[in-house]
Amino acid sequence: MKLVFHYLGKYRVAAIMAVFLMLVELTVELAQPLLISKIIDQGIARGDTSIVLLWSGILVGGSVIAFGAGILSSFYASHVSQSVGYELREGLYGKIQSFAYAVFNRFPTSSLITRLTNDVTQVQDTIFTGLRFMLRMPLVVVGSVIMALLVHVQLGFLLLLTVPVLVWFVIWMVKKAALLFSKVQQRLDTVNGVMQENLGGMRLIRVFVRRQTEGVRFARSSGDLMQTTTSAMRLTEMTQPFIVLIMNAGIIAVLAFGHLEIHAGTATTGIVVAIVNYSLRTSGALSTLSMLVSAFSRARASADRIGAALETDSEAESEHASRAPEGVRAGAVEFDRVTFRYPNTQAAALEDVNFSAKPGETVAILGATGSGKSSLIQLIVRLYEENEGAVRIDGRAAGEWNARQLHEAIGYVPQEVVLFTGTIRDNIAWGLDDVPMEKIEEAARQAQIHETIVGLPNGYETKLGQRGINLSGGQKQRISIARALVRRPAILLLDDSTSALDVRTEAALLGELENMPCTTFLVTQKISSTLNADLILLLDDGRLIAQGNHKQLMESSSLYRRIYASQFGEEDSHVGSAT
Numbered sequence: 347m348k349l350v351f352h353y354l355g356k357y358r359v360a361a362i363m364a365v366f367l368m369l370v371e372l373t374v375e376l377a378q379p380l381l382i383s384k385i386i387d388q389g390i391a392r393g394d395t396s397i398v399l400l401w402s403g404i405l406v407g408g409s410v411i412a413f414g415a416g417i418l419s420s421f422y423a424s425h426v427s428q429s430v431g432y433e434l435r436e437g438l439y440g441k442i443q444s445f446a447y448a449v450f451n452r453f454p455t456s457s458l459i460t461r462l463t464n465d466v467t468q469v470q471d472t473i474f475t476g477l478r479f480m481l482r483m484p485l486v487v488v489g490s491v492i493m494a495l496l497v498h499v500q501l502g503f504l505l506l507l508t509v510p511v512l513v514w515f516v517i518w519m520v521k522k523a524a525l526l527f528s529k530v531q532q533r534l535d536t537v538n539g540v541m542q543e544n545l546g547g548m549r550l551i552r553v554f555v556r557r558q559t560e561g562v563r564f565a566r567s568s569g570d571l572m573q574t575t576t577s578a579m580r581l582t583e584m585t586q587p588f589i590v591l592i593m594n595a596g597i598i599a600v601l602a603f604g605h606l607e608i609h610a611g612t613a614t615t616g617i618v619v620a621i622v623n624y625s626l627r628t629s630g631a632l633s634t635l636s637m638l639v640s641a642f643s644r645a646r647a648s649a650d651r652i653g654a655a656l657e658t659d660s661e662a663e664s665e666h667a668s669r670a671p672e673g674v675r676a677g678a679v680e681f682d683r684v685t686f687r688y689p690n691t692q693a694a695a696l697e698d699v700n701f702s703a704k705p706g707e708t709v710a711i712l713g714a715t716g717s718g719k720s721s722l723i724q725l726i727v728r729l730y731e732e733n734e735g736a737v738r739i740d741g742r743a744a745g746e747w748n749a750r751q752l753h754e755a756i757g758y759v760p761q762e763v764v765l766f767t768g769t770i771r772d773n774i775a776w777g778l779d780d781v782p783m784e785k786i787e788e789a790a791r792q793a794q795i796h797e798t799i800v801g802l803p804n805g806y807e808t809k810l811g812q813r814g815i816n817l818s819g820g821q822k823q824r825i826s827i828a829r830a831l832v833r834r835p836a837i838l839l840l841d842d843s844t845s846a847l848d849v850r851t852e853a854a855l856l857g858e859l860e861n862m863p864c865t866t867f868l869v870t871q872k873i874s875s876t877l878n879a880d881l882i883l884l885l886d887d888g889r890l891i892a893q894g895n896h897k898q899l900m901e902s903s904s905l906y907r908r909i910y911a912s913q914f915g916e917e918d919s920h921v922g923s924a925t
């Protein structure tokens with residue numbers, strides 16, 4: 347909540363205006379029953395038309411003022427709420443962008459989307475209703491009771507008696523509803539998660555004939571959401587009839603006692619009507635208040651969730667981060683007894699890994715699935731940090747480089763290709779300003795995709811769908827490689843990025859890479875891609891069990907020989923010493 351007030355503070359003038367204008371509206375509202383009682387007692391009862399006209403004129407004038415004040419107050423309140431919503435979304439988005447990569451293990455994407463959309467909207471809407479009604483409703487209750495007591499002490503006292511019962515009930519209900527609504531929010535997260543997985547994996551769902559199963563999974567999570575929401579809504583909807591019931595009992599008491607008072611000559615019809623009017627306003631205000639308070643507790647849960655994301659540490663820049671203007675140049679990479687565990691896991695993904703790659707070398711990383719190949723790459727690009735040992739780049743601990751310099755020097759092609767909505771040209775030049783067309787074409791040529799691109803009707807201006815669905819897997823991989831190459835990186839990291847390429851295209855690409863001055867790390871399952879590498883790292887279950895060039899590994903590693911034999915056939919095992 348502190349957070350919401352912090353953002354609200356920026357719009358305090360508009361917020362104060364909204365509240366002030368609401369108070370004008372409230373004053374007129376509280377005066378209305380009194381004016382009506384005057385019209386009845388001094389005008390209608392005495393047959394005095396001029397009094398009726400006078401008070402009616404005042405009533406109408408007041409209503410017009412209240413109307414104008416109400417509209418202006420809404421205008422200010424919506425300005426404040428929309429602006430705070432906008433700032434919260436911006437702040438949250440910026441924060442998520444700055445998260446250390448490991449944090450994404452803690453916040454699933456679906457939950458971040460719920461925070462950015464639903465939670466922010468919840469807070470935003472509640473700020474609006476808060477400014478318009480939150481202060482107004484308790485004031486209507488207190489003001490009505492005071493006015494009723496002023497109009498007639500004994501009859502006003504009856505109204506005073508009913509209020510604590512109703513307030514107690516509202517508090518009880520709101521507490522219960524708050525619990526239920528926080529469950530609603532969790533269920534919404536689950537629905538969003540299932541939906542996201544389903545939409546992302548639509549093709550797989552069809553091919554694996556999982557439509558029905560996934561449909562059931564979605565229906566289940568959606569049903570859970572419906573049930574929890576229904577329980578919460580039932581509870582809140584019970585409130586209004588209950589308040590009306592108690593208030594009706596109060597009004598009957600007012601009418602019964604009012605009747606006696608009128609007979610005794612200590613009250614008038616107008617007074618009784620005014621008290622009934624104040625009672626109706628009180629019950630109306632209390633039932634609105636109960637809805638507002640439960641909306642508040644929902645918004646509070648949302649604000650807490652937004653706050654939790656906003657308070658998460660951003661990617662820390664090491665204190666020793668380099669201020670050197672030249673940045674990473676040569677591209678030497680050294681792992682010195684590196685051990686790494688993913689957050690919240692016990693087993694090490696990499697254990698005691700030691701190797702050194704000289705500038706310009708090609709390093710092939712080979713190993714079974716789950717052996718730690720991607721983990722090693724992610725340590726170089728600093729998506730994660732090692733737990734023990736040191737990763738050194740150009741002789742300096744990786745944490746000592748400033749993140750921007752490091753990322754400018756690294757071309758990273760992740761295992762899962764990500765293309766953005768936009769043209770092919772935008773996708774290759776992504777993240778760089780004003781890249782000349784020749785450079786884009788050169789990178790595309792090196793990535794073996796230029797010919798394909800110019801063959802498309804719109805060439806480099808071809809628009810890609812949300813995830814580049816109009817290209818083949820291998821074409822997407824090559825565009826993603828061109829994106830890394832156009833940056834002329836000192837270190838190039840290809841995480842299984844040639845898996846969808848045919849042998850000829852892959853060989854041509856590897857040939858291009860050999861001529862480049864960068865240090866290249868190539869994660870691969872194919873031994874054919876390792877033959878010309880300067881250094882091959884053979885990983886097995888997180889351990890670096892062998893390293894050297896092809897010839898050396900053929901001599902020193904039985905696992906390497908076995909992999910070689912399985913891919914090339916036993917009889918060829920003497921072939922291919924390309925070093």
Ligand SMILES: Nc1ncnc2c1ncn2[C@@H]1O[C@H](COP(=O)(O)OP(=O)(O)OP(=O)(O)O)[C@@H](O)[C@H]1O
Pocket residue numbers: 451688689691695713714715716717718719720721722761
């Ligand atoms: N985000 C993560 N959180 C926890 N554990 C992870 C995470 N990512 C990978 N792991 C685990 O770390 C180990 C190494 O995974 P890694 O992705 O580095 O293997 P890999 O050799 O690249 O596999 P593949 O060839 O299948 O991509 C595996 O046991 C994997 O389960």
